[in-house]
Amino acid sequence: MNESVRSLLDSKFHQKFSRRRFLQGAAGLATLTVIGAPSRGEAAALGGQLNYFGWDGENGANVAKDFLAKNNIQMQSSFQVSGDEALTRFNTGGRGTLDILTPNKDFQRTILQAGTELFQPLDMARIPNAADLFPAFKQAPWLIKDGKTYGVPLIWGDEPCVYNPKKWDGVPAKYTDFADPKYKGEIVFMDDPFGNTWLFAKSIGVADPSRLTAAQLQQTMEAMLKVKPNIVTIGASFADMADVMVRGDASIGVCGWAYQTLIAKEKGVELKVASPADDGTYYWQDAYAIALDAPHADNAYAFIDFMSSAQSNAAIATELGSGCTNAKAFDLLDPVMQGLYPYDVVRKADGGILNTQIVFPPQQTEGDIVGTQAWIEAWQAFKAA
Amino acid sequence: MTDLLTAASRGSRAIRPSGGGSGAFRLLTPAALYYAVFFAIPMLCLFVLSFWRAQGFDLIVDFSLDNYWKIAQSPVYHVLLLRTVVIGFITALIVVPLAFALSYVLHFVLARRGQIVLQLVLLSLFSGYLVRIYAWRTILGKQGLLNSTLMWLGVIDSPLEFLIYSNFATVITLTGLLLPLAVLPIYSSMANISRDHLEVARDLGSRRAHLVRTILVPMALPGIRTASAFAFLLAAGDFVTPSLVGGTQGIMIGNVIADQFRGIGSNWPLGGAIAFVTMALVLVVYFAAMRLIRWVTTW
Secondary structure, eight states, X not given: OOHHHHHHXXXXXXXXXXXXXXHHTOSOOSSOOOTTOOOTTTTSOOOEEEEEEEOTTTTOTTTTHHHHHHTTEEEEEEEOSSTTHHHHHIIIIITTTOOEEOOBHHHHHHHHHHTOSOBOOOOGGGOGGGGGBOHHHHTOGGXXXXXXXXXXXXXXXXXXXXXXXXXXXXXXXXXXXXXXXXXXXXXXXXXXXXXXXXXXXXXXXXXXTTSOBHHHHHHHHHHHHHHGGGEEEEESSHHHHXXXXXXXXXXXXXXXXXXXXXXXXXTTOOOEEEOOTTTOOOEEEEEEEEBTTOTTHHHHHHHHHHHHSHHHHHHHHHHTTOEEOBHHHHHHSOHHHHTSSOGGGGSSGGGHHHHHOOOSOOSSOBTTBOOHHHHHHHHHHHHHO | OHHHHHHHHHHHHHHSOTXXXXXXXXXXXXXXXXHIIIIIXXXXXXXXXXXXXXXXXXXXXXXXXXXXXXXXXXXXXXXXXXXXXXXXXXXXHHHHHHHHHXXXXXXXXXXXXXXXXXXXXXXXXXXXXXXXXXXXXXXHSTTSHHHHHHHHTTSOSSOOXXXXXXXXXXXXXXHHHHHHHHHHHHHHHHTTOOHHHHHHHHHTTOOHHHHIIIIIXXXXXXXXXXXXXXXXXXXXXXXXXXXXXXXXXXXXXXXXXXXXXXXXXOOHHHHHHHHHHHHHHHHHXXXXXXXXXXXXXXO
8 A cells, every 4th residue: 555545544534533433432433323233043033141352452342342232141241462362261260151252364274273172163143244245255264164154254464674764755565664773662472482483584574474384484584683683562452552653662563453553543643554575474364263161152142243344334434443344344434444455355265365365373283383482482582582 | 553563564474474484475376387387388388399390280299309400501591590580689778768867757757757658658558559559550550640740841852751660660659559558567667766865975076977986876776787688688589660660681590490389381380490499589688688797887
């Protein structure tokens, strides 16, 4: 997406949307009315508790507020700080207490492929709104195992750089260009071993950055270490990373999220998003899933179906500065929001680039290809250096 | 008043261990059970786990020293263990004397008004832990309170970058966080020292430094020991503060332990082994420091 579109997006985006309402959880959205939106899946008797463990914002505190109140559902939300934390929570006493999870595609793919217990197969008849998903998400391979579906995509997007336009005109063509001394004291990284390693592996020319040999991983870390003198800090979360830029302690965030521009706008700071022209970025998708042995499965199904409706999906996508997954929701988006992400990729069946582009490494070493533990240790060595 | 004293005396007799050791044992039982269930047993499980292996998402029951061997061989863990101990030690070296001085002022200088000031110090504990860390970011940041003030006064031309996202920032922030906790035990110990002790020492010719070393510190030693434990152990065990204000050098061993218990790249047995090595190292340093304090005060 070119710069003029992004600029237009920023102004329109924030004009249409009240950050205060988003952050404080007040009802309603300026552009989309989802109050009392009908849910085709509300057949079972609802009410009582619904336990959510996932990303902050994806619990639909604003979007589902009236739906939850109408059905007398009390949502208890806990937020993860890393994409794979649900597994730890599940294995440390969470089993039997968790209902809704929001795994990203690579994490869910890995869990399903490994046969690890975490998600339960979904009865898609109870989520009729999922019929309106974009083709890429309808039969997404990362959500299916043995013919059973384990997730309903909620939002998607990319992992761009976020920068302060008062300081920079854009971002360099390659991630490795951030080693230029002119960036000294200007960069904040995200504490993400997989995202950063993947992006820099791509930048040094590795064909499949998710499958690195030990030597390639070493070369990737060496490239990242050349950038390290320019890094101010490593953000503990997306919000923390945005906070560093809002305070003026750094002016470029690597491995960021468009949502950070909204956080900054609320604080009166303009940030823009862009990806290195040569290296590009990678795409992610978060889905709603139901935990194995979920104690409030009826509420969970009803919630997922409600959030999957065109109105709700457009609202949550707008709220989180992300791509919508419901094809009908696309028509409800502001024109500038429609231009935020390349929707042609999700109109293709079988997941499109989201399916072929895998960010997580293999769980275990596969011949010469190193596994997750090697990536984690390399990232720790990078941080400790 | 007499009635009250009598009632207090009865109450006192009522809770006094009637059967010597067995009474004390009964009183200790709830706390002992709590520690057994919520500390000793989990720690024992973690210790056993540290000899197992992780394979994918599965834990393999084993008795292997591989995890400990890995720690012994990895320069990354050595660097982080050293950094953790040094940060904890420096923080304690700053926090404990500050807490000692503050307690002295509260007890001996401000006397009754000291109680009010103590309550004000403790009020800071009512604010959230993360809120206080972010408050320090506001103070120490490039465009923070301190840099802005110094630039406004013309003392500096450009922001002092070492103030934030550095080990300096970690130590300063930890000091701010831990000082109220360290004041409590030292103040409590000092409350048992009367002015008469100091007067007698002065009459016998004791000078200020000698008086502090031979009277104040030994008599407040239980409190100093507890405050040192709070400051050193909590600073060494913290990983949120260094990750938020420590910058690219901010990672400590706690971050690595947390990573080993989190999600897809987790390795619980290795995490357990790192935790026990860290605990052993920190305890060795702590007890060595305690012996040093005792030696200094009796020398």
